[in-house]
Amino acid sequence: MNMMNSHRIKSCSRVLWRPICFLLILGLSCFMISMLFKMTIKIERRMLLESKQALNKSFSGIDTTAKLLSPLNPSAVNLARSLSSSLNGTELNFATIQTRVSYIGLDGLLFSLYNHEDQTFAVFSNTSFSSNWYTQPVNRDTGKLYGAAVASDSLVTVNSTWFQQALNSTSGYSWLGRGWDKAQHSMFLSTVPMDGRGVISFGIPAKVVVDHFTALDFHGGYFHLATSNGDVIVQTKLPKTQFEISNNTVSIQMVRPNSNATGDLGKFSCNHDDDDKLEPYIHSWKMKRIKYMTYCSTLEIIGVKSVYVLTCPCQWSCKP
Numbered sequence: 001m002n003m004m005n006s007h008r009i010k011s012c013s014r015v016l017w018r019p020i021c022f023l024l025i026l027g028l029s030c031f032m033i034s035m036l037f038k039m040t041i042k043i044e045r046r047m048l049l050e051s052k053q054a055l056n057k058s059f060s061g062i063d064t065t066a067k068l069l070s071p072l073n074p075s076a077v078n079l080a081r082s083l084s085s086s087l088n089g090t091e092l093n094f095a096t097i098q099t100r101v102s103y104i105g106l107d108g109l110l111f112s113l114y115n116h117e118d119q120t121f122a123v124f125s126n127t128s129f130s131s132n133w134y135t136q137p138v139n140r141d142t143g144k145l146y147g148a149a150v151a152s153d154s155l156v157t158v159n160s161t162w163f164q165q166a167l168n169s170t171s172g173y174s175w176l177g178r179g180w181d182k183a184q185h186s187m188f189l190s191t192v193p194m195d196g197r198g199v200i201s202f203g204i205p206a207k208v209v210v211d212h213f214t215a216l217d218f219h220g221g222y223f224h225l226a227t228s229n230g231d232v233i234v235q236t237k238l239p240k241t242q243f244e245i246s247n248n249t250v251s252i253q254m255v256r257p258n259s260n261a262t263g264d265l266g267k268f269s270c271n272h273d274d275d276d277k278l279e280p281y282i283h284s285w286k287m288k289r290i291k292y293m294t295y296c297s298t299l300e301i302i303g304v305k306s307v308y309v310l311t312c313p314c315q316w317s318c319k320p
Helices: 002-068 073-087 161-167 206-214
Strands: 102-105 110-116 119-125 132-138 150-153 173-178 186-194 198-205 222-227 232-234 241-246 249-255 261-269 281-287 290-301 304-313
Touching: 002 206, 002 290, 002 304, 161 173, 161 186, 161 198, 173 304, 186 206, 198 206, 206 222, 206 232, 222 241, 241 304, 249 281, 249 290, 261 281, 261 290
Parallel strands: none
Antiparallel strands: 102 110, 102 198, 110 119, 119 132, 132 150, 173 186, 186 198, 222 232, 222 304, 241 249, 249 261, 281 290, 290 304
């Protein structure tokens, strides 16, 4: 009898402990899931915050770099005024312009300085309406020409679009063009009129601008920079893509190894309806099941209206 009672008590204990254990395990599991969920949310928020901070640093770096590369027009205007004032209405001759920066007159008179490796050279045409240009070394200490003048083909005419735009503007004209030397390296050029006689031009090698921007940390993003009409300054390194810019509108295309574009991945404008809005325009797109966030905005580099595009691979925590 006692053994039967003992067996019954043990059976009752087991029956009572089973739901209690189940509830304990369920409660512990819920607590662990809740903690894991909270930890996941915390990590996601931290990643979003770090991602936003990194983007803001990139945007700030781009904006600061663009502002450091200030327009050349004010300096060119001051030089043109100074030269015009010193002439006081007298005829401009070749000896006068040799001491200045780049000059081209309506009569074809021209003089320009450029550097090649460790040597400074002058390109000039000292005869009115001549199609012949000459290149000659320049002494850096005295600024005087020396050695033999070598004949070369003319690269600039007074009928050029930029020449006419600069001549007909009081503030001058800035653009991304080519130097007047034989190598014709890409240059940021600013040109202003000088007393109706011709134009004065300043130039900075595009490589200087490229070096400034490529030195920035984009935190894993891919940077692309071009003028508003599409001339590329810094080419994106995002694989299998091609960015085309026209009138501040960005077009993204997929490119195969043979360099042929195969399809559009997105097209959007970088212009804001609100001119006071400083934040870049945001556009999302996909390629090969990978989502990307593209940030673009307009800016001015040495007086040249430009557009930058920063593209970031979008991870699971990526949000606009």
